[in-house]
Amino acid sequence: MTDILIHLLLAILMPPLLLGVIGKTKAAFAGRVGAPFLQPYYDIFRLLQKGTVFSTTTTWIFRAGPIVSLATTAVAALLIPFGAHPAPISFQGDMILYAYLFALGRFFTMAAALDTGSSFEGMGSAREATYSCLAEPTLFFALITLSRLSGSYSLSAMLIKVSSSIWLEAGAALLLLVGGMFIVLLVENCRIPFDDPNTHLELTMIHEVMVLDHSGPAFALIQYGASLKLFVLGAFFVHLALPYATGKPLLDWLLFIISMLELAVIIGTVESVMARLRLVRIPQLLVAATILAAFSTLLVIR
C-alpha cells in the first residue's frame, strides 16, 4: 500500500523536476546560472492561472487533445514499475496496452493540432505521425527481448528482472537495446537531436508546433503531460540502463529517484553537445534504432 502511494506521489509530483534538471544541465554547459530547478512547476502553475484563447476554427476535438493525452499518459504511468517496485497494475500483456495507450494520446494530440487549420500545426503532426510510426517497431523489439530474458509477459516482471546478473549474461543484447531505446526516448519526447523544445522557428518543430494554439490551463495540461511522458518513458529506460536494486524498499525508491535525475542529466548533456538533425536524417536514425533493437532480439531468441 505504501509502495502504491509512493508510486502515485512520484508520478504526480516528480515529472516537471526532470525538465528543471535538464534545463540546469544545459545552463551549466553554456556557462550560465540557469533557471531554478523548480522553474517548470512555476511555469505550469502560472499557466493554470491564465485566461484561454480558443481559435474560431476549432471544435471539441481541439479541447479533447490535452485531456486525452494527459489521461492516457497517466494510465500508462500506472503500468510501469518505478525502480525495483512493481507497478500498481500489472497483468499479462500489459506492455501492449502500454504501447497503444500512447497511440491513443498521440491520435488526439495530432487531431487537435489539425483542428486549428494551421499549416504549421499540420506540419508538426505529419512529422509526429511518421516518426512515431517508425519508432513503434523499436519498442516492440525491446519488449520481445525483455520478455525473452525474463520469461514473463508483464512490464513489471520483465523490467524488474533486468539486473547486473542479466547484464553479465546478455550484455550485448542489452547494450544494443539501450542504444535503440535511448533514440526512441529522445524522439518520443521531442528532445534534441530530433526536435528542439526551445526553438522559436515553428517550421522546424514537431511537438511544440502542434500545441501552438493551446493557451492557459490547456497548455499547462500539455506541458505537464509532456513531462509525465518523459518520466514514464524514462522510467522504462532507467530499468535497462541503470538497473540498481538493493532489496530495501525505501533505499530502492531513493535509488530510483537518483537514477531518474541521472537520466535527466544525460539528456541535458546530449542536448548541450549535439545540434538538431536535419529533418531528412531523422527517419534514417529511427530505422537505425529499429535495427539495433532487432539485433538484440535476434541475439536472445536465436
Add this chain to the structure above:
Amino acid sequence: MYSALQEVCDPAIVAIIAALFIGSAGIPGLFLRPGPGQMIATITTVLAALAGLPAALALLFAHSTSTFVLAWNLPFGSCELAIDPLSAFFLLPIFLVAAAGSLFSLGYWPAADHRATERGLTFFYGLLASSMAILVMARNGVFFLMVWEVMALSAYFLLVTEHEREDVRRAGIVYLIATHTGSAALYVYFSLLACQTGSFLLPAAGSLSALPTVALVIAMAAFAGFGAKAGIMPLHIWLPSAHANAPSHVSAMMSGVMLKMGLYGIFRTLTFFHDPPLLWGGFLTVAGITSALLGIAFAVAQRDLKRLLACSSIENIGIVTTGLGVALLGISSHNAPLAYLGMAGALLHIVNHSLFKPLLFLGSGVIIHASGTREMNLMGGLGKYMPRTALLFLVGTIAICGIPPLNGFVSEFLLYLGFFAQLQATSMTYLVLLAPLLALVGGLAAIAFTKLYSSVFLGTARSQGAAHPHEAPLTMLLPMGIFALLCLLIGLAPQLGQRLVAPALAAFMPEVALTVYPAEYGVILGRLFLLSMLLLLAAIMVTLFWRWRLRQADVATASTWGCGYQRATARMEYTATAFSELAVSVFNGIIRQRVERPALTGIFPAAARCADLPTETVLERIIVPLFNIAGLSFAFLRRLQHGQMHVYMLYIFVTLFILMLWAH
C-alpha cells in the same frame, strides 16, 4: 432464452426464410413506380434481419448442426444446406450489414432523386445479401458455385450502378475479370474435391488427409479462388477501384461482408483437413502480414476517401489471414496457446472489421453527400456542420487504428499475446517477429486514418463544395450509430467478443477449446475492461479540473495563430496529401507514388500544375502488362469471335457433340 425460441420455431428455418425474404425484398419494386418499392424493400430487409440475427445467434450457441436437403433433379448429388456454428458466425455480419445498408439507402440513394437506378440497385442489393447468406449454408459444391456466381454478378451490377461514368465501367471490368479468374480456380477446387470424396457434397470436418500432393493443389486452388474474393495481396487488384466506385452502402456491404465470404471459403476448406502441414500455416502467415503491410502502406498514399478505406480493407483481411496462419501453425505444431490466440484473434477481427468498416463506408457516403467529392484534398471543416456524423466516424476511425478502448484493439491484442506466447515455446520462436511488424501496421494505420479524419472533418473547408454541408438524416445516422455502439461494446467489454467467437472456434478445433486457455485469456481481457474504466475516470478527472480552471479566468476567441500572419486562407492549410507526404517519402520504395512536376522554363514561367498521384502498383506494373502480352499472343483467337449468332450456336453444338463422343 434459446429453449423458448426453439419451442416457437427452429432457428435454422428462421434464418433460411430471413435470407430468402432479403433476397426477394427488391422484387415488388421492379413492378412499382420508384419510391414505394424502396420502402417495401427496406422494411422487409430490416424485419427479416431482426428475425435472422437472433436466429443466427441461437444457432451459433447451439453447438449443433441443422441440415436440410433441397429437392432438385440436377445430376450433382443431393443439395444439402447446413448451418453449423461456423456458418452461423458468418451469418451475423450478413444480416446486420444488410439491414443497416438498406436503411441507409433510404437517405443516401432515395428513389425520388435516382429514378433510373434505384430499382436495380435495391433488387441486386437484396440478391447480394441473400446469396451470401445461402452461400455459407451451401454444402454441395455445384450449388455453392451457383450461389457464388449469383453473389459475384449481383455485386457487379451494384458496382456499375453509375455506369455512365468511365472510371466506374473500368472498375467493373477489372472486378469482373478478377472475380471470374477466382471462380476458375474454384472450379478446379471443387472438381478436385469431388475426385477426392466421390461426390459434390463438401467433405465432413477433418475427413481428408493433408499429406498427398492433391491436398496441396486443392489448398492452392482454394487460396487463389477465395483469396481473390477476400482481396489478399497480390490478388487484391480489383478491390480499391471497386470499393471506391460503388455506392457507399454497397461498398459497406462488399467490404464488410463480401470479402468475408472469401475468408469463409478459406476457413471452410481448412476444416476439411486434419493435421495440416506447417507449410500451409507459414504460407498464410506470410501472405497475411504482407497484405497487411502493403495494404496499409498504399492506404497512406491515397487521396480518394473511399480508396483509402478500400486499401485498409486489404490490411484488415491481411491481419485476419495472419491470425489464421498463426493458428494453423499452432495446430500443426500442437501448440494450444498459439492456435487458440491466433484463431480467436482472426475470428474476432472478422467481427470487428464487419462493424467498423461498414461504419466508415456509410460515413463516407454521408461525407460525399455533404461535400460532393471523394477527393480528401478538397474537403475540410465538416465536423462543425455535421457533429453527429463526425463523432460516429471518429469511433470508427479509432477502432480501425486498433487503438484502445475500442474493438480493433481487442483482436490485435489477442494476436500480440499469441506472438509473445511463442517466446516460451520450444519451436518457431521467430514467429514473435510478427509483433513489430503488426506494430508497424498499426503505426501506418494511425497515419492513414489521422489523415482521413482530419482532412475531412477538421480545419476549414478547402473548396466551395465543402463550405455549407448539412447533417445527415436519421435514416443515415441510425445505422452508423448501431455500428458505433457495437464497436464500443466489444471494446469496453472484450469478454463479450471472446464469448461470441468461442462456438466457431470450438467447431474449428474442439480440443483447443476445451483447454484452460480460453478461461485464462478471458481473465486478461477482463483486465482490459478495468483499464478502460480507469482511462475513462482519468479523462473525466482531467476534464473537470480543466473546466474548473477555465471558469476562473477569461476565455476569448480569435483566429488561429498564424505566427504573425493575419490573412491565412483555407488554401494555405495542410492538405491530406501534404500530411502523408513525409510518410510516403519514407515508404516510397513500396508505394511508388507518381509525381507530375511541370518543367519550368524562362525567367517568368507560366502557371503550372503539380500533382502527387498514388498508383495501383500491382495492377499497373504487373497485371496490365501481362494482360497486354496475353492479348497480343492470343490475337489469332479473335477470329472465332465475329458476332454471328448462328456460328456461335454451331460452336456449342460441336462442343457438345465432341464431349458426348468422348464420354462414350
